[in-house]
Amino acid sequence: MNFLTDPLQFDFFVRALLAVSLVSVLCALVGAWVVLRGLSYIGDAMSHAVLPGIVGAFLSGGNLLLGALVAAVLTALGIGVVGQRSGLKQDSAIGIVFVGMFALGIVMLSRVPTFTSDLSHFLIGNPLGVTTADLWGALVVTLVVGTVLYAVQKELLLASFDPTEARAVGLPVRRLESLLLILIGLVVVLTVQLVGTTLSVSLLITSSATARLLARSLPRMIALAAALGIVGGVVGLYLSYYLDTATGATIVLVNTAVFLLVLLFRRKE
Secondary structure (H helix, E strand, C coil): CHHHHHHHHCHHHHHHHHHHHHHHHHHHHHHHHHHHCCCHHHHHHHHHHCHHHHHHHHHHCCCHHHHHHHHHHHHHHHHHHHHHHHCCCHHHHHHHHHHHHHHHHHHHHCCCHHHHHHHHHHHHCCHHHCCHHHHHHHHHHHHHHHHHHHHCHHHHHHHHHCHHHHHHCCCCHHHHHHHHHHHHHHHHHHHHHHHCHHHHHHHHHHHHHHHHHHCCCHHHHHHHHHHHHHHHHHHHHHHHHHHCCCHHHHHHHHHHHHHHHHHHHCCCC
16 A cells, blocks of 8 residues: 555646546546547647747747737637638647747747747646645636536537538537637646646546447546546556556556557457
8 A cells, every 4th residue: 555655745746637637527528529520630730820829928028828829819809710711620720820820939939949848848847846726726627618518519519510501500619619729728838837848638538438339428538538647647656656658648558558448459350
């Protein structure tokens, strides 16, 4: 039992456990939609598209998280506008806006050579450095995202899988798509700050993809994705503690191993 209890004497380890658990639930709420809609590219895209917002906030002396959030919202709305006006598929619109935003951030960053360390801290993240305020922020965002998605779940399902019928009954399909993208951006921004880009994308996509192999309904998929994320996070934290390895990367490897095992042993339909 000492194997399990020894790390718990450190407050930073307990906070990391809570952070990974909260982020797993938060990512599961939108990760199920990301996987079902075939938007897996957007997690990584969003985490890079927020770069100009971060740099802009740094230059103006503002809050980096707020700057990233503004950039994420603009990116989500931009994807909707480009897709609607051009008639391109959503993945093409995501690629165009993402690359443009990221390039803008690089140009801005090239003018601030001393910003490298601040940027790496934001994008790489550090689960072991999570504060109590970070945990409360994650809890609030989780409640907000969960409430919004629950309120529009039926409409979003219809708009996602039968947009023609959705338009026929008067649903604002474009607005619902933009709302989903904004929520994804909000989740990505928060989780990137807490646990870094790599772990954020893993929790958003890998856990939900694993759940998709096992669950046949959206609620079960979300619940299973959250559970898998929590288990992978806890196991990864303990492994990183005892093996002295990078925390985020270790958790990602655990999540990937779970996905491969499920893929290998699940029954073929």
